[in-house]
Amino acid sequence: MTSKKTDKYELIIESAIQLYAKKGFHNTKIKDITDNASLAAGTFYLYFKNKEDLLEALLKKYLELGFVRLEDIYHQNIPAKEKLLLFISENIDFFFDHQYFFMIYAEYSSKKDEFHPIKKHYEFIIKYLDMVSNIIKQGQNEGQFKQNINLKIASRSLRGMIVMNLIAILVFKDPSGITKEELSDNISGIFINGISV
Numbered sequence: 352m353t354s355k356k357t358d359k360y361e362l363i364i365e366s367a368i369q370l371y372a373k374k375g376f377h378n379t380k381i382k383d384i385t386d387n388a389s390l391a392a393g394t395f396y397l398y399f400k401n402k403e404d405l406l407e408a409l410l411k412k413y414l415e416l417g418f419v420r421l422e423d424i425y426h427q428n429i430p431a432k433e434k435l436l437l438f439i440s441e442n443i444d445f446f447f448d449h450q451y452f453f454m455i456y457a458e459y460s461s462k463k464d465e466f467h468p469i470k471k472h473y474e475f476i477i478k479y480l481d482m483v484s485n486i487i488k489q490g491q492n493e494g495q496f497k498q499n500i501n502l503k504i505a506s507r508s509l510r511g512m513i514v515m516n517l518i519a520i521l522v523f524k525d526p527s528g529i530t531k532e533e534l535s536d537n538i539s540g541i542f543i544n545g546i547s548v
Contacts, residue, residue, distance in 0.1 A: 360398050362388040364409045367402075372451035375458070376406060407472075410459075413452040414475045417445045425482045431490030435543060438486060440535040442513055447531040450521050457518050480506040487546060496546045505546060512538050 366388035370379040381402060385392045399405040424437045446453040483506035490496035516534055519525045 367405050368451045372454040431486050432495050435486050436539050439539045443531050443535045446517050509542050
């Protein structure tokens with residue numbers, strides 16, 4: 352794509368993510384998206400077939416973006432506890448930095464209809480769980496983490512702790528005023544203390 356085309360593609364994605372988060376996917380019309388992006392309605396169809404195609408594109412874009420940041424941490428040659436602290440912090444930071452995306456992600460993570468965009472990107476969830484399991488294995492090999500940990504349960508538990516707290520804070524606007532730093536510190540403390548020797 353040329354720079355001008357890339358700019359319009361990104362404008363459409365950013366417009367959609369804002370509107371989907373505010374109005375919901377089904378209540379947002381293509382015209383709403385193009386109006387919000389200050390583009391002609393026909394411009395949409397140069398890049399996307401329909402709203403579902405656009406939703407899948409934006410999910411893929413943000414999931415890939417988030418994983419680049421997590422993979423950077425995952426591949427660092429540092430002790431497992433430090434790596435897990437950074438991993439948790441980065442995961443929470445990413446969703447705080449991209450709250451509109453998280454709201455859409457949270458909405459579609461639990462849907463079971465025939466159009467299920469998160470299921471099409473389930474490999475990201477599997478990759479996430481594998482990275483957490485491997486960090487825990489590293490910690491076991493380093494003597495930092497307990498040996499009798501079920502890695503699947505532990506990795507799913509960490510993901511659940513992060514996602515459920517983010518839903519409470521970002522989607523339901525938890526009035527407690529918890530900052531991303533407090534959330535990261537608390538989840539890290541609870542999780543890492545629970546698996547540490």
